[in-house]
Every structure is written in C-alpha cells, then in structure tokens.
Amino acid sequence: MKKNKITVSSLLQALFIGIVIFILYLPILIIFLLSIDSSQTGNTFTGVTFEWYKEIFTNKSLYMSIITSFAVALSATCISAFFGTFAAIGIHALSKKAREKVILLNNIPVLNAEIVTGISIMIICSLLIPVIPDFFGYWTMLIAHVFFTMPYVILSVIPKLNELDPNLYDATTDLGVRPFKALWKIVIPSIDTGIISGALLAFTLSIDDFVISYFTSGNGVTNFSNWIYVRLGRKNFTPAAYAFNSLLTIVILIIVLVPQFKKNKKQKAN
Amino acid sequence: MNRFKYLSIPYIIWLIILVVLPLLAMLILSFMDSDSLDLSTAKFSLDNWASLFNQVYLNAFWNSLKIAGIATIICILIGYPISYIISNSHLENKFALIMILILPMWSNQLLRIIAWEKIFYPISIINNIGLSFDLIGTDFAVIFATVTMYLPFMILPTYTVLEKMDKSYVEASYDLGVSRVRTFFKITLPMSSKGIMSGIIMVFLPASTGFAITERLGGGKIIMIGNVIENFFKRSFNYNMGSMLSLVVILIIMGAIVLLSKFDKEGETII
Numbered sequence: 001m002k003k004n005k006i007t008v009s010s011l012l013q014a015l016f017i018g019i020v021i022f023i024l025y026l027p028i029l030i031i032f033l034l035s036i037d038s039s040q041t042g043n044t045f046t047g048v049t050f051e052w053y054k055e056i057f058t059n060k061s062l063y064m065s066i067i068t069s070f071a072v073a074l075s076a077t078c079i080s081a082f083f084g085t086f087a088a089i090g091i092h093a094l095s096k097k098a099r100e101k102v103i104l105l106n107n108i109p110v111l112n113a114e115i116v117t118g119i120s121i122m123i124i125c126s127l128l129i130p131v132i133p134d135f136f137g138y139w140t141m142l143i144a145h146v147f148f149t150m151p152y153v154i155l156s157v158i159p160k161l162n163e164l165d166p167n168l169y170d171a172t173t174d175l176g177v178r179p180f181k182a183l184w185k186i187v188i189p190s191i192d193t194g195i196i197s198g199a200l201l202a203f204t205l206s207i208d209d210f211v212i213s214y215f216t217s218g219n220g221v222t223n224f225s226n227w228i229y230v231r232l233g234r235k236n237f238t239p240a241a242y243a244f245n246s247l248l249t250i251v252i253l254i255i256v257l258v259p260q261f262k263k264n265k266k267q268k269a270n
Numbered sequence: 271m272n273r274f275k276y277l278s279i280p281y282i283i284w285l286i287i288l289v290v291l292p293l294l295a296m297l298i299l300s301f302m303d304s305d306s307l308d309l310s311t312a313k314f315s316l317d318n319w320a321s322l323f324n325q326v327y328l329n330a331f332w333n334s335l336k337i338a339g340i341a342t343i344i345c346i347l348i349g350y351p352i353s354y355i356i357s358n359s360h361l362e363n364k365f366a367l368i369m370i371l372i373l374p375m376w377s378n379q380l381l382r383i384i385a386w387e388k389i390f391y392p393i394s395i396i397n398n399i400g401l402s403f404d405l406i407g408t409d410f411a412v413i414f415a416t417v418t419m420y421l422p423f424m425i426l427p428t429y430t431v432l433e434k435m436d437k438s439y440v441e442a443s444y445d446l447g448v449s450r451v452r453t454f455f456k457i458t459l460p461m462s463s464k465g466i467m468s469g470i471i472m473v474f475l476p477a478s479t480g481f482a483i484t485e486r487l488g489g490g491k492i493i494m495i496g497n498v499i500e501n502f503f504k505r506s507f508n509y510n511m512g513s514m515l516s517l518v519v520i521l522i523i524m525g526a527i528v529l530l531s532k533f534d535k536e537g538e539t540i541i
Contacts, residue, residue, distance in 0.1 A: 013355045020348060023418055024374045027385035029376065034388065037513055042404030043388070045398050073362030077425060083281070103277060105285050111471065115496050119503055120292030126307050127295075147288050148283075179273060198385050209390075210380055210482060215503070228380050229482070242381065249377045256373060260366035 028249055035242035053247070055240035062240055065227035068138065072213075072223060073206035076145035078144040083146075084153030089187065091154065092161040104157075110151045117148055119214030125216065136218025144216040145209065149202035162192035189202030293520065300514035307509060318514040327498060327515065334494040337409065338478030340401030341416040343426075345473045346466060348417070353465075354458070357432035368429055372422040379419065380482060386415045387486045407489025415487055416477050423472035431465030432458075471526075479519060495519060 038049040056063060091102050109117055121144040128135050164187065172182040188195075197251070210225035215224055231237035300464065303528075304312035321327070352371065356364050374382070389396050390405040405411040420487040438462070481496030495515065502512030 014358075017352055017355065017371075020352060020421070021370060024371065024421065027418065028374060028377050030385035030388060030395065031381050034385075037395065043391070043393050043395065045395050048282070064510075086277045087281035089274050090279070090281065093272050093275040102282060105289065107476060108289050111526070113496070113519050114476065115479055115481065115499055116520055116523075119499070119512065119516055120296075123292050123295050123299075123307070123509075126287060143288075145474040147284075158357060167428065183274070204376065208376070208379055211480070218378075225378060225380050228378070228384075232384070232486070243379045247383050250377045253373060256369055257366065260363060260369060263363070268417070 008051055012270075028246075031242045031249075032246045034239055035246045037239065040239065052239040052243040055238055056244050056247075059238060061236075061238055062238065062244070063228060065205070065222050065224050068141075068221055069207055069223040069225075072138065072141050072145055073203050076142055076206045077150055077199050077203040079142075079146050080150040080153045080202045084150045084198065085157055085188070085191070085195050087150070088154045088157035088161060089183065092158055106151045106154055109148050114148075114209075114211035115215075118144065118212040121147060121212070122215040134219050136216070137221035138216065140216045141213050141221070141223065144212050144227060145206045148212060149206055152201045152205065153195065153198035156190055156201065157194040160194030161187075164190050293517075296513035296517050299509050300517055302510055304510060305507075311403055315510070318510045321511070322514065322518065326493075327495070328494045330493050330498045331420065331518075333484075333492060334478040334496070337412055337416060337484075337492070337494065338379075339412050341420065341477050342470055342474045344413070344417045345421050345424040346469065347467065349421055350428050350462075350466065353425055353429035353432050353473050357429060364433075368425065371425050374418075375422050382417060382419065383483055385488050386411070386418070390487060392501065406487060407491040411487045416480075420473040420477055424469035427468040427472065428462060431462045435461050441506040475523065475526075480514055511516050 014045065032044070033045065036048050036050065037045050038051070039046040057150055091099055091106070094102060116270070120161075121140065125135055125140045125143065168186055168190070169182055172186045173179060177185070208225065212230065213223045213226055217223065223232070225242075228241050299307075300311045301314060301316065303315035303317065308438055356367055361367060373436055384464060388394050388408070389401075389402050390411050392402050392404045394402065396402070436460070439457050443457050444450070448456070478494070479496050481500045484492050484494045485500075488494075499512050499515050499519070502508045502515070
C-alpha cells in the first residue's frame with residue numbers, strides 16, 4: 001500500500017472508527033447536555049443554565065463525596081505504589097516455584113469479581129466492628145482500595161525487575177554500599193517507569209470505583225459513584241453530579257490530548 | 271538481590287487475610303442459617319446449597335453468561351479490527367487515536383450508564399432532535415451499554431500486542447506469495463492471540479459479574495447473578511445465600527485463573 005493514497009477501504013475504515021468514537025463519546029455528550037439543562041429531571045431540554053456548576057460548591061454532601069473519592073484514591077495510590085514496589089522486589093527475589101504461587105495469589109484480587117472482592121472486605125471489616133464501632137467509612141474504603149490496586153502495581157513493577165541487570169545491584173553492594181541504600185539508589189530508579197504506570201493505573205481504578213466502595217463505605221462516608229447510586233431517581237439527586245463529571249472529563253481530555261498533539265507538532269517541525 | 275525475599279512476606283500475609291480468610295468466612299456462612307453476621311443464633315443448614323439449582327439462580331447465571339458472552343464477542347468483533355486498522359495505518363500519531371478511544375473510561379461509569387438510561391426511555395432529552403427509543407428492559411439495551419462500557423478494555427491489549435508484533439513475519443509471508451487473508455489468519459491472528467485473551471478476561475469478567483447496568487437498564491426484567499448477590503447482601507441481609515452464590519462465582523473464576531496460569535505463569539496477560 002502506498003502512503004497517502006485514499007482508497008475506498010481506507011475511507012470505510014475511517015468511517016468505522018469514526019462511528020465507534022461517536023458511540024463511545026455519546027454518553028459523555030449527554031452527560032454534558034444534562035449538566036447545562038435547566039430541567040431538574042433531565043427528561044427534556046428546557047434551556048441552558050450554569051446553576052448546576054455552581055451547586056458543586058454549595059451542595060455539601062456532593063462535594064464531600066468528591067473529596068472522599070480523591071482522598072481515598074490518592075492515599076490508596078501512594079500506599080499501593082510504595083508497599084507494592086517493595087512487595088514486588090520481594091516476590092521477584094523468590095524462587096521460581098514460590099514466585100509463581102504468589103503471583104497466582106496476587107492475581108486473585110485482579111481477576112476476582114468486584115462484587116466478591118467488595119463482599120470479602122466487607123465481611124472481614126464487619127468482624128472488627130465490635131472492636132471499632134464506627135469502622136465503616138474512609139478506613140474500610142482505603143483498605144479495600146489498597147487491596148485491589150496493589151496487585152496492579154506489582155504486575156507493572158515485576159516485568160521491569162525482570163529486565164534489570166542483577167549485576168548492577170551486586171556491583172553496587174560489592175563497592176560497599178548498604179543493601180537498602182543500593183535498593184534506593186540503583187534498583188528503584190531503574191524500575192521507576194513501572195512504578196509510575198502502576199500508580200497511574202491504581203489511581204484510575206480507584207477514583208472511578210463503584211462496586212467495591214458500595215460494599216465497604218458506610219456511616220455517611222461515601223465516594224462520588226456511590227453518592228450518585230443511592231440518589232438515582234430520588235429528589236435529592238442533583239444534576240450538579242453531571243456538571244462535576246463534565247468538568248473532570250474536559251480537564252482529563254486536555255491533560256492527556258494536548259501533550260499528544262504538541263508532540264505531533266514537534267515531530268512535524270523536525 | 272535474593273536477600274530481599276522477606277519483603278514479600280508482609281504482602282503474602284496481607285493477601286491471606288483479605289483473600290483466604292473471607293473465603294473461609296463465606297464457606298462457613300454458606301452452611302448456616304444466621305441473622306446476617308450474628309453467629310449466636312446461627313444453625314447449621316444445607317438449605318442454601320440445596321437451593322443452588324433453583325430456577326431463579328440458574329436463570330441469573332445463564333443471563334450473566336449470555337449477556338457478557340455476547341458483549342465480549344461484539345467487543346472482539348469491533349475492538350480487534352480497530353486495533354488492527356490503527357496499528358497498520360500510516361497515521362503519524364496512532365497513540366493519540368488510541369488514547370481518544372480509551373479516554374471515555376475516565377468519565378464516571380455510573381453516569382455513562384445513566385446517560386444511556388436517559389435516552390433509552392421513550393420520553394428523553396433526544397426528543398428535541400426527533401428521536402425516541404423504548405429499550406429499557408431489553409437484552410439489546412443491556413448488551414449495548416455493556417459493549418460501550420468495556421470496549422476500551424478490548425482495544426488496549428489487542429493494540430498493544432499488534433504494535434509490539436514483529437511485522438517482518440507478515441512481510442515475509444506476503445513475499446512468499448501468501449494471500450492477505452491467509453496471512454492474517456496464519457500469522458497476525460495467532461501472534462496477537464495473547465492480547466485477545468487478556469481483552470476477553472478484562473471484558474468478560476466485569477461484564478458477567480456487574481450489577482449496575484442491569485439494575486438501571488434491565489427494567490427489573492433482566493437479572494444477572496450480580497443483582498442477586500447484591501440483593502442478598504445489601505437489601506435482604508441474607509448473608510448465607512449471598513455467600514453461597516459468591517462462592518459459586520469464585521469457583522467459576524478460579525477455574526478460569528487456573529486455565530490462564532497454564533499458559534501465563536508470570537501474570538503478563540493481565541496488564
């Protein structure tokens with residue numbers, strides 16, 4: 001195939017991808033329409049308003065749920081990235097047989113149904129209620145989120161450890177550097193891309209989590225998804241949720257796509 | 271670096287507490303008749319397991335398999351060609367296009383389901399442009415929403431393997447006079463099967479065990495196993511039946527994990 005030659009098949013391909021992109025973005029467009037629609041029910045479009053955008057900052061239960069979402073996601077990501085990295089180093093150092101077994105165990109939270117993971121953590125945390133009466137809420141959600149995000153960090157870090165030259169670490173310690181300092185100065189910088197991609201994945205999964213938080217939140221502390229779920233079809237639901245989601249989506253689109261197109265321009269310039 | 275072995279121990283203990291212990295708890299609960307988690311009045315009971323083959327649960331399992339199965343097949347039929355087209359295109363910025371296809375994932379899942387719900391009712395926001403659907407409670411609505419929800423999870427892994435694939439095999443095949451179709455089935459497809467496999471896992475597992483899509487779009491008519499389990503734990507507080515059904519789900523998934531580990535020992539398929 002020659003470059004830049006427009007054929008029927010390439011037009012059809014572009015059309016196909018265009019339709020799929022349209023369908024994938026249609027819900028986002030609808031959420032945006034609902035966010036500027038002045039009718040509260042969202043069943044008809046009665047006029048443009050920015051009232052719901054203002055309400056994000058005045059509806060306390062809504063902004064508290066948004067803050068909880070971010071607080072849980074940020075803290076779970078940091079904890080998972082930190083402990084997950086060390087766990088991965090430990091798992092990597094195991095013998096082949098033991099490593100395969102631990103990885104099988106590590107895959108369970110990844111592959112298990114979210115509903116089962118949520119219920120599992122709920123049951124374990126319920127056992128602690130006699131000791132800590134108001135346990136459900138931020139802390140139980142944090143435990144659950146660390147539990148389901150850490151395996152992803154480990155799965156992103158282990159391939160980087162496999163690529164690492166073991167002589168590098170040995171050379172460092174042979175030169176008299178203490179083992180943990182060698183780990184910190186040599187190993188961690190060489191696997192940092194794995195840690196970062198694992199952490200990004202962890203954050204993405206945690207911030208949008210619905211099912212696992214549904215079973216582990218409580219005592220009035222809930223995240224954004226669950227705030228929506230319990231209010232659906234009720235009077236205390238507000239289109240401010242659409243407004244917040246639209247803002248977030250636009251910010252993410254800009255953050256992710258602008259560097260892509262800048263890169264493209266640079267390549268063209270070269 | 272072998273001295274760092276012991277760093278894995280805390281994590282193994284953590285996994286045992288949060289994976290193995292709940293499984294044991296569920297196993298015990300499933301053989302009991304108790305008032306949620308209160309074991310003081312609990313009695314041993316086989317009734318929960320005996321009712322596994324109740325038509326309601328069999329239907330729910332069947333619905334989960336059917337809806338998730340069809341949705342997964344549609345995701346392969348749409349997602350794989352997209353990955354293939356983009357990977358073989360001469361676009362300057364293929365990655366940006368992939369990012370555009372994956373970005374909808376960052377918009378809240380529940381709100382995206384609600385967006386479909388809003389336009390699948392006859393009276394909706396799209397009446398203004400002269401359209402009206404009446405699809406709530408149909409398999410179509412549930413499968414359609416499931417596909418749009420999980421399609422990015424099929425595109426990402428298949429695109430990754432197709433990009434990494436050594437294209438010189440394909441060129442060699444063309445040079446030897448093999449047709450494009452035959453080359454695709456003999457070379458490209460087998461070489462990208464790992465990506466399809468992880469796509470299937472990433473689409474089928476969440477699609478078959480979710481409950482939000484059927485809850486909002488099923489109109490009370492389409493019930494999947496996730497809805498049944500959710501109902502037992504969150505509404506009727508029958509932890510015994512809920513645990514029994516969760517264990518069945520786990521057993522099915524475990525079977526899948528064991529199968530997977532046969533040809534993927536380092537867990538590379540998942541990410």
